[in-house]
Amino acid sequence: MGFTLKPAVKENFINREDLLKEMVTTLTDESIDMGFALIGSRRVGKTSILLEVANRLKDNENIVVVYFSVWNLVESTLKEFSDQLIQTILTAFKNKLPTKYKIKGLLKDKIKEILREAGFSIKILDEIEIELSRKNKVLDANILLEKIFGLTEELSKEARVRTILILEEFPALVDVTNGKKLGEGVIRKIRTVNERLEHTILCVSGSIRKTMEMAVLSPSSAFYRQFIIKMIEPFDKTTTGELLVTNLRQKIEPQAVEVAHSLTSGIPFYLQLLGRQLQGVATEVIEPETVKAVFEDILEEEVTIIFEEEFYRLSDKERAALRVMVEYEVGKLNDISKNLGEGVNVVSKYLEYLITKGLIQKETRGIYQIADPVFEQWLKKRFR
Ligand SMILES: Nc1ncnc2c1ncn2[C@@H]1O[C@H](COP(=O)(O)OP(=O)(O)O)[C@@H](O)[C@H]1O
Ligand SMILES: [Mg+2]
Incomplete structure (x- = not known):
């Protein structure tokens, strides 16, 4: 427990209980084949929500969660995306294997070998690798996407599970390059592939309202009405107070919570920054003036x-x-x-x-x- 600048999960995760319950219930309900789209500005808590959902699903034997953020790509090429997503999918499924195989940090080839030994048919993976290893040729994005989603589908069937495939910063996929940018076609392609999946539930997130609009929100978007849409808002005043009171070693005056809320607009990232600095202040009770002064420093330093x-x-x-x-x-x-x-x-x-x-x-x-x-x-x- 304490302030953190990383996504908050487990005991660091504050509130949003209704949303979490709804997500967990929906995603585990076999009769519902819709995933979620989380829309909210940067630093508002989308990753934390998705990781906390994953955390709450981790002991469910019928579910495998694959978590992938498009913003983690370095080169943003289709090749890199494919390689990384496949590695992530395989790693997620490793947990469905007998315990003796659950070694951390295994590379793709090793996991592949283990899956094969455990009786998984991974023909589709071999096909993907052939596709990816074509030299001097632009990759076929459509075939690759079909097969990669096909891989989660195959693995889900074999492991008799439902896979929750989380793609964070989903609209950024249009900027992934394969010679040139994939463009909006990639979103449409995923939509078509996704419609046929029976054991895989896609969940997405996006920080930029405009690009999410083009991908999932507007009636002309590829994924219109294909997701349960959730707008993620900053914390309200009560939740701001909860975050500070839970994590601060000192007491904090209600007025000081008010000030903290208005200065940060309840955006959890800035509250975490503020809390971390407040903790270092040598005082028993935090007053409004302390919050103002510390926030000024943050504007000068960390935030700058x-x-x-x-x-x-x-x-x-x-x-x-x-x-x-x-x-x-x-x-x-x-x-x-x-x-x-x-x-x-x-x-x-x-x-x-x-x-x-x-x-x-x-x-x-x-x-x-x-x-x-x-x-x-x-x-x-x-x-x-
Ligand atoms: N529910 C929460 N409880 C506590 N801290 C949170 C919560 N949600 C987000 N945060 C904090 O806010 C910051 C940004 O969260 P993150 O989930 O990465 O946001 P996003 O993915 O929307 O950019 C992190 O420092 C994280 O610890
Ligand atoms: Mg995030």
Whole structure:
């Protein structure tokens, strides 16, 4: 127990009990063949939820959970994606083998051998490997996807289990390259393959509202109505208090919880950062002023390291657009472009890029807003 900057599971996982119960119940119900799509901004707790669901399912003998995040790819090639996903699938199934085989850190070839010894037919795996080893040739994405999903299906059948296949940051698959970017075709292909799966339930997540919209939310998206959609929101004030009170060694005044909640907007990542720093303060009872001071430090230090990197990766124009949004407190396209001294058409293009990167959101009345309130505070400190 304690504050952590890694995904929170087990005793570190706070609240969201209703959602967890619903997910566990639904995913273990043989009569339901729908998975979940979690949508929520970065650092709000999607990975924690999915890993905690996996944790609660781990003793269920009828279930195998395969957890994979597209953001873990380094080169983002189809080859890397395929290799890593296959390794992850095989590793997940290793747990269904007799105990003597449950050795950690086995590589693919060894697991393959063990599966074969244990009587699993893994013809499909051999086929995938032939496909992957073709030299000097663009891989066939469609065949690969069919076969990789086919692999979980085959293994599930043989092990008599249902597989929960979690693909985090799912829309990022369109940026995976195979010569060129796979594009939206990959989402449609997975949708078609997924429809035929009987023993595999797909669950996905995405941080960027816009790309999730294109993949699962809007009526024209490939996965429209194929998932149970869950919007993941930051913590409410009570849960913020729960996180702090559970983990802090000191007492904390209710007013101080309020301040913590308003400064972090209840986003669990920032609460964890705050809690970790508060813990080091030499005081018996944490007061509102302490929280304010510690949060100021965090904006200067920890958060600066994270945001600076992100901010300077943007183009000059994107940075300028963000700057005027905070400097002049404007959100309307017209005002932003006036302050930038650039045409509306040009500026709306940069704003679109920023939306695609998840940094700003378009509100209904054509007003743009910075997505992460802590990022906004940080920008304000720089540009006001
Ligand atoms: N339910 C929770 N209880 C406690 N801490 C949480 C919870 N959910 C998220 N966090 C914390 O917030 C941070 C971001 O969580 P993460 O699950 O990685 O978010 P996301 O996947 O949405 O980016 C981590 O430091 C994690 O420990
Ligand atoms: Mg995550």
